[in-house]
Amino acid sequence: MPTHKRILNIGIVGLGIAGASMIPAIIDHPGVRLAAASTRNKERLEKFAKDYNxxxxxxxxxxxxxSTIDAVYIATPTEFHTEHVRIAAEAKKHIIVEKPLSVTLEDAEDMIEIAERNGVQLIVGHSHSFEPPIQKMREIIESGELGKVLMIHNWYYNDWLYRxxxxxxxxxxxxxxxxxxQGSHQFDIIRLLGGGEVRSIRAVTGIADASRSTEGNHSVFLEFENGIAATAVYNGYDHFHTTDLTFGIGEGGPLTNSNVYGQSRRLIKDTKSQTDEVALKVASGFGGERSKNYKEAEKSHPFFGLTIVSCExxxxxxxxxxxxxxxxDEKYVVPILKEETGRLNVIDELYRAVVEGEKxxxxxxxxxxxxxxxIKAIQSSKERKELYLDHQVPVQSKVGHSI
Amino acid sequence: MPTHKRILNIGIVGLGIAGASMIPAIIDHPGVRLAAASTRNKERLEKFAKDYNxxxxxxxxxxxxxSTIDAVYIATPTEFHTEHVRIAAEAKKHIIVEKPLSVTLEDAEDMIEIAERNGVQLIVGHSHSFEPPIQKMREIIESGELGKVLMIHNWYYNDWLYRxxxxxxxxxxxxxxxxxxQGSHQFDIIRLLGGGEVRSIRAVTGIADASRSTEGNHSVFLEFENGIAATAVYNGYDHFHTTDLTFGIGEGGPLTNSNVYGQSRRLIKDTKSQTDEVALKVASGFGGERSKNYKEAEKSHPFFGLTIVSCExxxxxxxxxxxxxxxxDEKYVVPILKEETGRLNVIDELYRAVVEGEKxxxxxxxxxxxxxxxIKAIQSSKERKELYLDHQVPVQSKVGHSI
Structure with a gap:
């Protein structure tokens, strides 16, 4: 681990699940310091002050x-991102903003421009291509030892809709x-592995439960400019789970209750009102009774479903x-240290951008x-046709730096 | 098992792997009799006469x-199908022809018309949608108990290119x-489950080994007229195998040598000439030293890769x-008798068509x-665009009859 030239002081904006889950990484990274938090929830603030001073x-x-703060981690709901990025950028703070950056391309462009105008870094995360196994896949691809990539497939069946x-x-x-x-994570993983520049998309998305009337599943086909094919299949209706195919390991490490079938759907059906459901979710935030111990959970790298990369x-x-x-000639395991985490990589990407000047x-x-x-996955499904993409960018830099 | 009104006498044309593998089903089906065989291979004919009289x-x-023969099973190479179907149809024999029917739509149409003109049945098989697990899936879908189908995915990674x-x-x-x-099997399975009528296709096919310069992998996206989405992913380069995800069971039942990595590729690399390779394949035909005991192999229903059907x-x-x-509310196993086989279903479909008049x-x-x-999968990959289909037909009849 190289000497760190400078310590960045980071403030967290919002202490829900996203905010709470980033705390261990900020603490662990030797180049940054957890310096502040803001939230309207007074209890969380008091607990934060007590726990982290x-x-x-x-x-x-x-x-x-x-003036202590060098950078902020914005973990507020998506609808506030544009305003919060503006406030941070104009105060000349570097920014990590929780994904998704925004719901429209216009808002995304506004945030990009305001960060550029104010000379601050804007990094979007945590998303799953930051995870060490995905980064290591990219490293193997870039090494060329397996030849060119032919196709990349990610399949994820879980209980998303009923959490x-x-x-x-x-x-x-x-x-x-x-x-x-969730597609945003799949596409993030697939784009990192495929080189970034998607040429076209064909997708069918599904809304199968009228009581939760939003996309609960999708089948997405992508072709990259370089000819690589990819699919992203997602089913969040809590029936079959891909953890059956991934050694019983999910996003949060090994499952502890995989023997209980359909429990997410049952819990939601038994929840009386939207208020009760939001309360359940709030209880998973910082200091809440359903809050995960993110340090403890990471006994294994997360499996964001099953990802298979085929090279020549x-x-x-x-x-x-x-x-x-x-x-x-053989199959072999490439070990990855358990100490490396995706969230540590988020913090490190900010650090390298701000302190080392890396893109x-x-x-x-x-x-x-x-x-x-x-956006185009949903549009392709509605219009029942293939669509071409206009705002794609290549993968910028090499991965696999040591922190 | 209903009484069989009539016994059909069947003759097999060609005693390679396809021909040999159909023999047990012809023997097992109570409505048909294995009555004859034709092949230019004298040894095979002698063995056939001795074994089956x-x-x-x-x-x-x-x-x-x-005049004994009511129907023929044509198991000759694809290039002879048009001629052989014509000969059989003009002799007023009903026909099962081994898949693929042909390589061009024109040849397919010729065979369809000649069978119609001569008033004989033309059935194409064995293909994998005849398999009892796929038939049972269709039965569950048709029952409506799981609601509408959302998406159907089949993923198959194996050693096809190096057999x-x-x-x-x-x-x-x-x-x-x-x-x-192999795509023909995937599309056959997917079309049976999805209702038959594919609206459009987008595909990328790959040729990654110059020494075996034909498609070795593909990623195919289909949308049906009824809105169901499907993907068919295939990789025949003998790296990852989907048997890892299907209880160690492949097309020929449980694997016996899954601990030897990359053995198909190694065998082919060690094979000196095309003649030696063909000899290896010929040895897998009727009476050959590499011939499988098809009766013994069927300890489990074949898994043509991993197929997951998602319904509402x-x-x-x-x-x-x-x-x-x-x-x-629960997950449960729907048992399927081991005695049912896909090839028995092929024979039964012929029997029902000829004797019961079922379509x-x-x-x-x-x-x-x-x-x-x-054809359009390969064309879509070349032209890098979505294509629409013109010759699709719906699933005609109910499945799940008892023989």
Missing amino acids: GETYFTIEELCES PRTPEELKTELGGGVTYR KGDIRQHPDGLIVYGE PVHDGRWAKANLEVC | GETYFTIEELCES PRTPEELKTELGGGVTYR KGDIRQHPDGLIVYGE PVHDGRWAKANLEVC
Whole structure:
């Protein structure tokens, strides 16, 4: 681990699930310091002050007035991103904004321009291409040892639609549903592995449960400019789960309750009102009773479904200890340290951009390109035809740096 | 099992792998009798006469002159199908012809018309939608208990390209490569489950090994007229195998040597000439030293890769004992008798068509529709665009009859 020239002070804006889950990475990264938080939730602020001895504020404006802070992590709901990015950028704070960046390409472009105008970095994360197994796949692809990539497939069947949701997560026009919320991860993974520049898309999205009337499944076909084919299949209706195919490991590490069938759907059916459902979700935020211990959960790298990369001379998929490479003469495990995490990579990408001057992969234009794929997936399904993409960008920099 | 009004006498034309593999089904079906065979291979004819006490002929013309014979099973190479179907039809024999029916839509249409003109049934098989697990999936879909179908996915990774091949199997223009030879099975399965009428296709096919210069992998996206989405992913380069995801069960039942990595590719690399490779393949035919005991191999229903059907209220996939249904409240196994086989269903479809007057599912027009999907998959990849289909037909009849 190289010496760190400078320590960046980071403030977290919003202490829901996204905000809480980033705390361990900020603490672990040797180049940054968890310096402040803002939220309107007074209890969370008090707990934050007690646990981390950081500055606390009710609003992002107050937090951005603090001269201690070098960068902010914006973990507020999507609809506030444009305003919050503007406030941070104009206060000359570097920015990590939680995905999705926005629901429209126009908002994405506004945020990109305001960050550029103010000379601050804008990184969008955490998304799943930051995860060490995906980064390691990219590294193997770039090494050329398996020849050219032929095709990339990601299949994810789970209970997404029946986890406790805020109302906007179930409204497509507000960026809800699996295509916006989860497709964005699939496309992020696939674009990193395929080189970034998607040429065309053909998709069918589905709304199968009228009581949760947003996309609950999709089948998406992508072709890249370089000829690589990819599919992203998602089904969030809590029937079959791809954890059956991924060593019993999901996004949050090994499953502890995989023997209970359909429990997410049952919990939601038993939840009386939208208020009760939101309360369930809020309880998963910082300090809540359903809050995960993100440090403890990471006993394995997350499996965002089943991803299989086929190259001319071999295939790659995830293994509980890292990756399995199916090469020409043998198959072998490429181990990945458990200490590396996707969220640590988010923080590191910010650090390298700000301190080392490296061009980040997951900048605003990368996120805008992911968003374009989400938007056109839904549009392709409606119009029942193939669509071409206009805002794609290539993968910018090499991966696999050591922190 | 109903009484059989009439016994059909069947003659087999060609005793390669396809011909040999149909023998047990002809023997097992109570409504038909294995009555004759024709092949230019004298040793095979002698063995056939000895084992089954049937009539033997060198040519299809001679076999079709026999007044004993009611129907023929044409298991000759694809390039002879048009001629052999004509000979059989003009001799007023009903016909099962091995898939693929032909390499061009024009040849398919010729065979359909000649069978119609002569008033004989033309059934194309064995293909994998005849398999009992796929038939049972269709039955569950038709029952409506899981609601409408949302999407159907079939993924198959195996060693197809490196199994011993005849030269035409490695030439796309002769119907070789995985898209024609294996895609035809995937599309047959998917079309049966999705209702038959594919609206459009977008595909990318790959040729990654210059020494076997035909399609070795593909990624295919289909949308049906009824809105169902489907993908067919195939990789025959002997790296990752989907048997890892299907309980270690492949097309020929449980694997016995899955611990040897890359052995198909190694065998082919060690094979000195095309003649040696053809000899390896020939040895797998009737009476050959590499010939399978098709009766013994069927300890489990074949898994043609991993097929997952998602409906509004549940998902279905194969299980070693039949199917697993992931329903609204529970998941459960739907058992399927091991005695039922896909090839028995082929014979039964012929029997029902000829004796009961039922319209068969897998007739010439069904096979032509499968062929159209194969042809347009390759064309879509070349032209890099979505294509629309013109020769699709719906699933004709109910499945799940008892023999």
